[in-house]
Amino acid sequence: MTFHTSILLALSALAAAQSGSCPEVWSKVASALQSEFDGCNDHARAAIRAPFHDCVTGSCDGSLILGGECSRSENAGLEDICNKLSEWADEYEVGTADMIQFAQAVAISVCPLGPQIRALVGRKDSSIPAPEGLVPSSHDSVDAILSRFASVGLSANDVVALVGAHTTGKQFFDDPAQAGASFDTSPSVWDVTFYGETLSGTAPYTLQSDKELSKDSRTSDEWTKFSISQSGWAASFVSAMNRFGVVGNDVDSLTDCSNMLPGASKVRREAMRAPIGDRAFHPKAKS
Incomplete structure (x- = not known):
């Protein structure tokens, strides 16, 4: 230009x-x-x-x-x-x-x-x-991930909402042997399947960081709430992304x-x- x-x-x-x-x-x-x-x-x-x-x-x-x-x-x-x-x-x-x-x-x-x-x-x-x-890794601890996002003004609940974008994601580098594996069974739909399947262990592929976020005491309650509420997740994601x-x-x-x-x-x-x-x-x- x-x-x-x-x-x-x-x-x-x-x-x-x-x-x-x-x-x-x-x-x-x-x-x-x-x-x-x-x-x-x-x-x-x-x-x-x-x-x-x-x-x-x-x-x-x-x-x-x-x-x-x-x-x-x-x-x-x-x-x-x-x-x-x-x-x-x-x-x-x-x-x-x-x-x-x-x-x-x-x-x-x-x-x-x-x-x-x-x-x-x-x-x-x-x-x-x-x-x-500065970009969080799938192998980072929950502490490190929350700290990184806190540095740009986002809360733990915001992080859980934003991670939901993995609902349309696929991995290619976390495990090259499973390149192209999606993070839930409906990767072409913006839905809460990702949250539920991460909790149940039924997703085609799950990042270690997502497993830890779904279980950590600071983030697990919000994760579970989103797994059963499309509208609740939508509201939280929009709010967090508008600020991020x-x-x-x-x-x-x-x-x-x-x-x-x-x-x-x-x-x-x-x-x-x-x-x-x-x-x-x-x-x-x-x-």
Whole structure:
């Protein structure tokens, strides 16, 4: 991206933030990504995973891609989606950090039962790589995992909610002999099967960290609650992801483009028909 283009993008983002309107380009991005992620496919799964690796290091700033972090072993398996996200950011002349987050929002909304998370744009990109070793490993202790997420403002309950994104996940590097094994028996559906099958030991594959989180006294109660409540998990995941996806950024300077997401109009209509107590599940709903 040229310096001139970067200046234009910055001015465009500032103008959009001041006017409160979402740049129309995000409608085109949403449409293109909806096709790319059709069927909650492997591209969608990777797009759901990428923001966790960009943000958990301390800031959702695009350094996962711009700082070359995708080539690290702690980010194994993200190389392909990193290349795609970079290409899309260049093609549509939008920020890389925003593309990482927006793609996740689209991917989740495309997956059956997926909720709508908030899609904000206007983050500042950074090409300065984050220190290595900050991305939690599947072999880390519960203490280490909770501590890492606490450093970016998330509670133990938030961590349990966010780990539920494994419902669409597959492993390729934790045990290469079982590459492609999913974390539950319905990897193309955004459901709570992951929580239940981790508890019962019936999942096709379970990470050691997930086993420990499901049993630890600080996280087991929430894990069990989510295993029997799709709506409860949806509410908690949306709340946690909305906060996690802006780590290191000034939220007041960002612009809300949630209305560009697939099915956004339907979500708002359903939210307004829901009882007042249930509207917290839908960030765009207003009483």
